Amino acid sequence: MTLKLYLAGPEVFLPNAREILDAKAELTRSYGFTPICPGDISIEPAPTRHEFGLKISAVDEGMMNSADGVIANLTPFRGIAADPGTAFELGYMCAQGKLVAAYTNVAENHFARTSAFYQGDVREWEDGRKRATDGTALEDFEMIENLMLHGGVERRGGPIIVHPAPADKLLTDLTGFEQCLKALAAIIAK
């Protein structure tokens, strides 16, 4: 029986989401896993938009419950951070003790991106923390995201892949995704 992997990431919002998810699914199968993608199950209409959103939430959680692991695309989306839906899903799968992997298609780590958000105006305060002009502290742990996400994966022995993709392929480049598959396959083979 092959292990099932839930494929989490903001590419679901792309106009060609189906195409990207199909490509991810094919790669996933080529490494001996069964892919589970948000969007695989068609969701029945609901009386309101709100209720439709709740249905999608239920279906996606059900997919995660049935999966043995997750590969999370943590490439920044609409700002400096990972898509919050993907962050939620990674936490959900970490809590279930499942196989976890993450990748990002940008080279700049969490600290570099957050510093850039403040135009680099970040200084060490008397409390020893690096803080921005608004006083908020920046995590500087050489991690690709907030420590809960990066730490949640790394502490479970999962791969964290950084592959700087061309600017026009930030949400579609699958190099880092494939490296996650390769690493998970090696973990399973042990």
Place this chain on the structure above:
Amino acid sequence: MTLKLYLAGPEVFLPNAREILDAKAELTRSYGFTPICPGDISIEPAPTRHEFGLKISAVDEGMMNSADGVIANLTPFRGIAADPGTAFELGYMCAQGKLVAAYTNVAENHFARTSAFYQGDVREWEDGRKRATDGTALEDFEMIENLMLHGGVERRGGPIIVHPAPADKLLTDLTGFEQCLKALAAIIAK
């Protein structure tokens, strides 16, 4: 025995984080719960910053494992979305089937904030989805965040509180937080 609530939110990054967390803890106790805050446990030094980050991740996950529920502050942080660490933690607690609650200190919902990110240039495409100029789809489900976060809480019967706070109190106003406590206390009393 009182139920333990993990208090998740980006206020941990504030210069006066301890003060805010102490105020949250006191409110939490006043509603009959035991508060658990990130930062309550002092974390031993580590050889590298990276390893220190991993230690914090382990301690915070341990706190969540010992908690019976979470109140997540989903107020947008450094952009239009919730802090990704908080999103991860909310997913983590949803997966464990614990009590969940969320609040935000801004009035604009997820769709309004994301539309504003694109200067309102959002149109309905032929596929029936509302899309921005870059082609990415916007969720329009009358939710305060990505549907996995909002749906994860609402589907579990948890409160979702919206309290528009003054601009200078976005990360410190505790009105919505207290409403979550009140709602959770009512759920427990049933």
